[in-house]
Amino acid sequence: MQEIFEFLYANKEMLFIIALSILLGIEVISNVPAILHTPLMSGANAIHGVVIIGAIIVMGHAESTSSLILGFLAVILGTLNVVGGFVVTDRMLEMFKKKTKKN
Amino acid sequence: MNQIIQHIEQYSFTGGQSILEMIYLFASILFVLGLKMLSHPDTARRGNLWAAFGMTIAIIGTILFHKKDGQSIGNIGWIAGGIVIGTVIGWAVAKRVKMTAMPQLVSLFNGMGGACAALISLMEFPHLHIVNGNYNAGLVVTIVLGAMIGTVSFTGSMIAFGKLNGNLGDIRNKIMRPINMLILLALLVLIVVNTFFPKFIQHEDYQTFDMTLLWVLFGLSFVYGILFVYPIGGADMPVVISLLNSFTGLAAAFGGFLYHNQAMLTGGILVGSSGTILTILMCKAMNRSLFNVIAGAFGGSTGAATNVEGNIKEITLSDAAVLLSYSQKVAIVPGYGLAVAQAQHTCHELDKALSDKGVEVIYAIHPVAGRMPGHMNVLLAEADVPYEKLVEMDDINPDISNVDVVVVVGANDVVNPAAEDDPGSPIYGMPIIKAREAKNVIVMKRGMGKGYAAIENMLFYHPKTRMLFGDAKASIQKLLEEVKNL
Numbered sequence: 204m205q206e207i208f209e210f211l212y213a214n215k216e217m218l219f220i221i222a223l224s225i226l227l228g229i230e231v232i233s234n235v236p237a238i239l240h241t242p243l244m245s246g247a248n249a250i251h252g253v254v255i256i257g258a259i260i261v262m263g264h265a266e267s268t269s270s271l272i273l274g275f276l277a278v279i280l281g282t283l284n285v286v287g288g289f290v291v292t293d294r295m296l297e298m299f300k301k302k303t304k305k306n
Numbered sequence: 307m308n309q310i311i312q313h314i315e316q317y318s319f320t321g322g323q324s325i326l327e328m329i330y331l332f333a334s335i336l337f338v339l340g341l342k343m344l345s346h347p348d349t350a351r352r353g354n355l356w357a358a359f360g361m362t363i364a365i366i367g368t369i370l371f372h373k374k375d376g377q378s379i380g381n382i383g384w385i386a387g388g389i390v391i392g393t394v395i396g397w398a399v400a401k402r403v404k405m406t407a408m409p410q411l412v413s414l415f416n417g418m419g420g421a422c423a424a425l426i427s428l429m430e431f432p433h434l435h436i437v438n439g440n441y442n443a444g445l446v447v448t449i450v451l452g453a454m455i456g457t458v459s460f461t462g463s464m465i466a467f468g469k470l471n472g473n474l475g476d477i478r479n480k481i482m483r484p485i486n487m488l489i490l491l492a493l494l495v496l497i498v499v500n501t502f503f504p505k506f507i508q509h510e511d512y513q514t515f516d517m518t519l520l521w522v523l524f525g526l527s528f529v530y531g532i533l534f535v536y537p538i539g540g541a542d543m544p545v546v547i548s549l550l551n552s553f554t555g556l557a558a559a560f561g562g563f564l565y566h567n568q569a570m571l572t573g574g575i576l577v578g579s580s581g582t583i584l585t586i587l588m589c590k591a592m593n594r595s596l597f598n599v600i601a602g603a604f605g606g607s608t609g610a611a612t613n614v615e616g617n618i619k620e621i622t623l624s625d626a627a628v629l630l631s632y633s634q635k636v637a638i639v640p641g642y643g644l645a646v647a648q649a650q651h652t653c654h655e656l657d658k659a660l661s662d663k664g665v666e667v668i669y670a671i672h673p674v675a676g677r678m679p680g681h682m683n684v685l686l687a688e689a690d691v692p693y694e695k696l697v698e699m700d701d702i703n704p705d706i707s708n709v710d711v712v713v714v715v716g717a718n719d720v721v722n723p724a725a726e727d728d729p730g731s732p733i734y735g736m737p738i739i740k741a742r743e744a745k746n747v748i749v750m751k752r753g754m755g756k757g758y759a760a761i762e763n764m765l766f767y768h769p770k771t772r773m774l775f776g777d778a779k780a781s782i783q784k785l786l787e788e789v790k791n792l
Contacts, residue, residue: 210444217563217571224572227338228579235345240584240673240680244548245412246344246354247581250337251554252419253361253573256368257426257561262388263372263379270429271381275388277425282392284419285365289358290400291411292344296351298687 242295249288255281322371329367330569336360337573341580347693364569365389405688406645409681410470413463413547416554420459423557424524427453430564431520436506436513445564446501446515452560453520454493454527459553461531466546469535482537489530496523544674544681545588549596552581588674621772623781626748627788631663633710633746637670637702639739640682643716643752647778650689653715656786657691663789668695670702670712670739672720703740712744714765716751716778722763731761747771750781 211218235243258281262274336356343353372379379385396415403411427449434441434449468474496519505516538546559574561567589596621629630636638657644650657667669691675682683696706712714721721741724731741747747770765771774781 206443210442214444214563217566220568220571221559221575224575225579228341228576228581229583231338231342231576232345232580232583235584236347239345239347239350239683240588241408241412241684242350242354242680243341243344244551244581244584245408246357247341247555247577247584248412248416248419248551249354250341250357250361250573251551251558251577252415253333253337253364253570254419254423254426254554254558254561256364256567256570257558257565258388258422259365259368259379259385260372260374260565260567261426261429262381262385263369264374264377265381265429271384273425273429274381275384277422277429278385278388279392279395280418280425281422282389283396284415284422285358285361285396286393287396287400287411287415287418289354289361290397291403291408291415292354293351293358294400295408295684296354298684 242292245288245292245295249285249292252281252285252288255285257281323373326367326371327568329363329371330567333360333364333367333569334572337569337576341576404648405685406648407471408684409544409547409676410467413466413470413550416547416551417460417463417467419554420456420463420550420557422456423554423561424453424456424460424527426561426564427456428520428524432514432517434515436515439506439513441504441515443501446504447497448560448563450497450500450520450523452557452564454497454523455553455560456557457524457527458531458534459550459557461528462535462546462550462553463531465532465535466543466550470543474536482533486530486533489526489533493523493526493530496526545585548581548585548588552578552585555579555581618766619772621748621774623774623784623788626772626774627785627792629746629748630660630711630713630785631665631789631792633665635666635668635709636660636711636713637668637697637706637709637744639670639672639712639714639717639721639741640675640686641672641715641717641720642676642681643718643750643778645676645681645685645716647716647780649715649779649782650685650691652779652782652786654686654689654691656782656789657695659786659789663792668697668702670699670706671696672699672717672739675717675720699737699739706740706743707745709744711746711748712739712741714741714747714749714751715782718751718763719761721765722761723765723768724761724763727764733761741765742768742770745770748774750774750776750778752777 232243255278258274258277261270262278265271265274337360340353340357340360343349343356369379369382369385400411431449431453434445465474500519500523504519506513507516535546555574555577557574559571559578562570562572562574586596638653640653644653660667669682669686671682676685686696719733719736721739722733723738723742725733725736725738728734742765747765747768749766749771751773753775766773
């Protein structure tokens with residue numbers, strides 16, 4: 204029990220961030236028109252590519268060959284998520300933009 | 307002199323750290339604003355770029371300024387190499403893919419993120435600090451959960467990719483659901499055991515965790531991801547992708563917790579929560595509970611009791627052309643068939659030809675038509691169909707009895723009256739576009755195959771309905787010529 208209390212206390216700022224981010228996430232995407240659901244999902248998909256930072260950190264301190272290989276793989280996968288995600292979203296939205304100009 | 311150097315070194319150390327934290331703060335703000343802007347048509351594209359910019363500075367900042375126990379990021383060559391490879395592949399794939407293949411691509415990239423999170427957990431677990439059998443249980447939970455959720459998200463996304471891409475068929479078996487539940491239970495037990503009763507390996511002067519349990523956990527998560535998505539078919543695929551998307555967000559957030567990294571934490575949690583809300587919105591649109599989706603095996607028990615009454619009536623091209631040309635109001639209901647046939651441009655030409663004849667043409671969009679929510683909107687936007695012509699389900703339904711002809715192009719489940727009539731149907735309760743209440747219905751279909759949810763559609767047998775068989779694009783093309791020749 205003591206451990207749990209300690210953990211909660213030691214990470215109190217993180218818990219605040221988590222709670223507020225949850226509310227923010229809900230708030231930010233409410234009232235989204237259905238037309239934007241796909242790009243929004245795709246954009247959010249790109250944003251969770253932020254996991255690449257973790258990959259860079261592990262990679263940056265990797266020593267053994269196996270962790271070098273795994274880290275390298277993780278960096279590639281993370282980058283795919285980020286770059287692919289943003290580029291696909293941009294492509295989807297490009298078509299919307301063309302539309303608004305004409306109208 | 308020494309003192310001064312020491313002072314400067316110390317200063318530059320904390321300076322870098324605080325610059326990095328400020329970069330993360332800035333990046334987090336950009337993520338939030340980007341997401342917010344993504345939810346308005348006018349600002350969406352800029353929002354995406356803002357978020358991408360936030361991501362770029364967060365990555366560069368991490369490489370330049372991150373320090374762990376006073377050590378800077380090493381292996382820069384490897385990291386840069388990985389980023390270059392990932393960028394080239396990601397960019398090329400994302401640029402080249404056809405618009406119809408977008409949903410599976412999002413699923414694929416989502417899986418990459420999940421795998422990345424799982425790999426991080428795998429690499430961090432052996433590094434956990436243990437002193438005399440004491441360890442930080444919170445960190446263990448964080449790592450183990452990250453491993454599990456990341457892996458489930460990875461395999462799940464790969465299966466979703468395979469299914470959407472047509473590489474994998476549907477297997478529905480009643481055993482799958484209990485097996486899924488068992489695996490989930492086993493996973494939860496494993497997490498508890500791994501956290502509170504771990505085994506250690508004694509090295510000369512330090513201890514590490516025994517990795518066996520973690521490997522078992524990986525294996526089970528791997529299988530769970532597969533079994534979780536495999537039985538899900540039908541209208542549920544969009545929900546699954548959205549759910550897996552928020553899973554990966556969670557996995558990223560666990561990484562953030564692990565490294566006390568605010569950018570990962572905010573980014574991950576934002577996606578996790580907004581993804582969950584999006585998922586729930588979609589579930590609501592289909593009148594299904596999230597639990598039902600998570601437990602898997604949707605649509606396993608098809609109402610076999612459906613009696614097929616009436617006959618299929620076909621319509622000739624010239625009849626269809628006449629019917630359409632002399633109508634006042636025509637509503638086109640697009641579905642995945644339109645996407646597969648790449649018929650959006652031809653469809654728009656037909657709509658223009660009819661409009662020239664004074665017919666009012668609108669597109670009735672079901673929120674989950676296609677393979678992703680908003681899929682049809684994206685597709686029709688590509689074909690330059692004006693916004694005002696796209697009418698959402700809730701707006702068209704009250705007015706549908708005034709529509710002379712509803713043209714169903716490659717849609718099935720979203721117009722299936724079983725959703726209203728047949729309590730035994732797996733899609734019972736899902737809101738549909740009430741096509742049968744219109745004066746006439748023309749259904750364009752490749753053959754008498756069933757919809758994605760694999761259930762019979764009584765609309766095809768309805769007295770008002772006439773069928774036009776063939777590839778959607780070819781049919782519309784021919785119809786277009788007929789209409790022009792009238």
